Amino acid sequence: MILVTGATGNVGRHVVEQLVEAGEQVRAMTRRPERAGLPDSVEVVRGDLAEPESLPAALRGTDRVFLFPMPGRLPGFLDAAKGFGLQRVVLLSASAVTYETPNPIGRMHEECEAAVTGSGLPWTILRPGAFMANDLHWAASIKATGVVHGLDDGAAGAPIDERDIAAVAVRALLDDGHAGEAYLLTGPEALTEPERVGIIGRVLGRDLRFQALSVEEARAGMLTRMPAEVVDSMLAMRAEAREMARVAPAARNLIGRAPYTYAEWATYHVNDFR
Incomplete structure (x- = not known):
């Protein structure tokens, strides 16, 4: 399990969905089981990494775990997991731990990684860069005006489709040989924000427009979605655009196919932008 x-x-x-497709028995832990909407074969249990009393029901009878990062909560989970005989941990981390610029996102994930690597359990760490799914926050303005506002400073990134991160996680959960490995994961191409908006427009068959903002204007908009420390860190990290744009080979090598392109991701999410 x-x-x-x-x-x-x-x-x-x-x-969850890819494990089910692979024929595995899956238990899904969520704070709101009634809203999970997962495949019928999945055992859905109520649980929260922040609520130790909920963990035994989630852990009993399991031998592997895909672990969501939650600073301060993982040591207790991992201690409980060892008591139930857990044999493998695959942690979702972030590429921010590899950046030269100190940043709160990196520090948060470094704490989670340290908890896992110090647990004594076999582990694999996934370090994806930016998720393509982050661009779903453009959907409202695309629907309303056809205009996306953002920084046009030439900074590029190689965002990754969430389905590909999951595919690597499934490979690490099911196949031996990944213990002690930390994988940097990116999408297959480096793109700027205006380029990504253009791709969404082509998928929709619409002429979308990217309107450049000043750093101050962009920061004000980001503050509506994220804490100030995170916003300032993200803006500072744009200076590492060359490193952020580097396409890493791990995703292709691990899942045995080309990662999804941004156009394929936008097509998968086309109804979110309509």
């Missing part, structure tokens, strides 16, 4: 935490998130939902 494989436990998936964060089972209704952008990545966790796909991990």
Whole structure:
């Protein structure tokens, strides 16, 4: 039995679905089982990494786990997991831990990684860069005006489709040989924000427009979605655009096919932008 935490998130939902497709027994842990909407064969349990009393029901009878990062909560989970005989941990981390610029996102994930690597359990760490799914926050303005506002400073990234992160997680959960490995995961192409908006427009068959903002204007908009420390860190990290744009080979090598392109991701999510 494989436990998936964060089972209704952008990545966790796909991990669950792909494990089911592989014929595995899956238990999904979520705070709201009644809203999970997962395949019928999945055992859905109520649980929260922040609620230790909920963990035994989630862990009992499992031997592998896909672990959602939650700073400060993983040591307790991992201690409980060892008591139930857990044999493998696949942690969702982030590429921010590899950046030279110190940043709160990286520090948060470094804490989670340290908890896992120090647990004594066999582990694999996934370090995806930006999720393509992050661009879903453009959907409202695309629907309303056909205009996306953002920074046009030439910074590029190689965002990754959430389905590909899940595919790597499934490979690490099912196949031996990944213990002690940390994989940097990116999509197959480096793209700027205006380029990504153009791709969404072509998929929709609409002329979308990217309107450049000043750094101050962009920061104000980001503050409506994220804490100030995270916003300032993300803006500072844009200076590492060359590193952020580097296409890493791990996703292709691990899943045995080309990762999804941004156009394929936009097509998969076309109804979210309509």
